[in-house]
Amino acid sequence: MATVREATFELFRAHGMTTIFGNPGSTELPMLRDFPEDFSYVLGLQELVVVGMADGFAQASGRTTHVNLHTAPGVGNAVGGLFNAQANKSPLLVTAGQQVRPQITIEANLTNREATVGPQPYVKWSHEPPRAQDVPLAIARAIHHASMPPRGPAFVSIPMDDWNEQADVDIAQSALARTVSARATPDPAALERLAVTLARARNPVFVAGPDVDASGGWDAAVALVEKQRLPVWATPAPGGGRIGFPEGHANFLGILPPAIGALSQTLDGHDLVLVVGSSVFPYYPYIPGPLLPDGAALVQVTSDPGEAARAPMGDAIVGDVASALARLAELVDRSQRAGPQPRAQPGEPAETDPMSGSAAMAALAEVWPQDGIAVLEAPSSTLALRNRLRLSQPGSYYFSSSGGLGFGIAAAVGVQLAQPERPVVCVLGEGSAQYGVTALWTAATYKVPVTFLVLRNQEYMILKWFAELEHVAGAPGLDLAGLDVAAVASAYGVPSREVGSREELAEELRSAIAVDDGPRLVQVPVASGMWLE
Numbered sequence: 001m002a003t004v005r006e007a008t009f010e011l012f013r014a015h016g017m018t019t020i021f022g023n024p025g026s027t028e029l030p031m032l033r034d035f036p037e038d039f040s041y042v043l044g045l046q047e048l049v050v051v052g053m054a055d056g057f058a059q060a061s062g063r064t065t066h067v068n069l070h071t072a073p074g075v076g077n078a079v080g081g082l083f084n085a086q087a088n089k090s091p092l093l094v095t096a097g098q099q100v101r102p103q104i105t106i107e108a109n110l111t112n113r114e115a116t117v118g119p120q121p122y123v124k125w126s127h128e129p130p131r132a133q134d135v136p137l138a139i140a141r142a143i144h145h146a147s148m149p150p151r152g153p154a155f156v157s158i159p160m161d162d163w164n165e166q167a168d169v170d171i172a173q174s175a176l177a178r179t180v181s182a183r184a185t186p187d188p189a190a191l192e193r194l195a196v197t198l199a200r201a202r203n204p205v206f207v208a209g210p211d212v213d214a215s216g217g218w219d220a221a222v223a224l225v226e227k228q229r230l231p232v233w234a235t236p237a238p239g240g241g242r243i244g245f246p247e248g249h250a251n252f253l254g255i256l257p258p259a260i261g262a263l264s265q266t267l268d269g270h271d272l273v274l275v276v277g278s279s280v281f282p283y284y285p286y287i288p289g290p291l292l293p294d295g296a297a298l299v300q301v302t303s304d305p306g307e308a309a310r311a312p313m314g315d316a317i318v319g320d321v322a323s324a325l326a327r328l329a330e331l332v333d334r335s336q337r338a339g340p341q342p343r344a345q346p347g348e349p350a351e352t353d354p355m356s357g358s359a360a361m362a363a364l365a366e367v368w369p370q371d372g373i374a375v376l377e378a379p380s381s382t383l384a385l386r387n388r389l390r391l392s393q394p395g396s397y398y399f400s401s402s403g404g405l406g407f408g409i410a411a412a413v414g415v416q417l418a419q420p421e422r423p424v425v426c427v428l429g430e431g432s433a434q435y436g437v438t439a440l441w442t443a444a445t446y447k448v449p450v451t452f453l454v455l456r457n458q459e460y461m462i463l464k465w466f467a468e469l470e471h472v473a474g475a476p477g478l479d480l481a482g483l484d485v486a487a488v489a490s491a492y493g494v495p496s497r498e499v500g501s502r503e504e505l506a507e508e509l510r511s512a513i514a515v516d517d518g519p520r521l522v523q524v525p526v527a528s529g530m531w532l533e
Ligand SMILES: Cc1ncc(C[n+]2csc(CCOP(=O)(O)OP(=O)(O)O)c2C)c(N)n1
Pocket: 080, 377, 378, 379, 380, 381, 403, 404, 405, 406, 428, 429, 430, 431, 432, 433, 435, 457, 459, 460, 461, 462, 463
């Protein structure tokens, strides 16, 4: 005989889910008792960062990852992170404790009222098992939901008295043995038609989205682009949680602007827009205009039926992105088209005091390790980082596709735990850093060797930029005098320094990246401005 807890931990083992990210409360302790030695528990001090760490870990490991939360208040705190994880298509099993079954109806303290409603609509499936014996099966189902495209969080609420009940061993064993393969091959005939359309197009263009990287389609994308000599754009930065094509490649032209009018203008002259692994498109802000340039057709390849259904124009082929790319690369011949003109390298940034965001990113580029991974949450320097680092290896960039802050520090910790051999650098605005700041404690305590770079401009720069765009004058709450992330980080146990000059910044970053005994934080004052290159 086995308890529900024992059966469930067997299930976690069978799925390789032996790392749990959590913040415990009394309702979770029965699950955590006699914590098995082959599991690790990564403690986050607040639920937004617990989910963010798991999100980074899940994306960088490619594996469904377990988040354990404290009943209603824990789930409430986690919702911003679930919103991010859903946009990032991050496969998360989210469990939360619940009051004991005999006290749910009388709503005793800490009862998670309507537990399955709380995390909606940011989870794919939300459930509280009707019987203790159903817990392993419900968790198995949530793992499968989370793991299938579009990947995302799935939620199970578990009354705390369930864990010590006897499991229904037959059902638990049967759940344990199941695997679900969900790489759905796109319609072969549709791919054949697309290959012909692509070969016949006069001036086609490739737009790469985050699922190229997430699906493992990186090399196939390069092969297709090189065979067809396609110019390549990255999907707009706000929705590009991962990069889908090597940004130092000669065919790579840059990042599409996120507004409707500007995006179609950028693609002017193309007769076929092939969008792979992205929504069409992650637009923001609203600047109306034609959806596509005159005479252009669009075909989207996505593993997400929702993305296909909501696109406002073009055709779509739904199925695994990596398989589609590999098949297309096989089907097309080598094209005689002239390839695109390589784009210019950004120039040396002007010397100013304090330095610009561009100068800070130039310093980072100088010391960037070849296998480095960037985790980014620095709104006014996003494009400067992309344009200067030109990241060109798969799995090298993580950004929250949703725009919800609180992802950066936490995700960087999770990414580094999943990729201990690669140096992780997390670039943060000092405003963004506040939402996930408690994850610095986890980085210090678990000796996770992330290098944090904080750009200190004493304002919410991007909101000032938006205010201008929206013709909003006189909005309060856009200045951040006196925030010193380095001082806060020191208090959390992260060795931290503020530097001044570009040389000092490069030197400090070089040595921070080189250490592997724990995190380091480098803070640098930067000037006010939107840094586009
Ligand atoms: C959870 C959450 N709250 C608020 C916002 C709105 N918001 C977007 S950018 C931003 C300011 C970021 O400031 P900072 O990190 O200092 O970067 P800067 O714009 O100065 O480069 C805010 C508050 C958000 N995106 N997410």
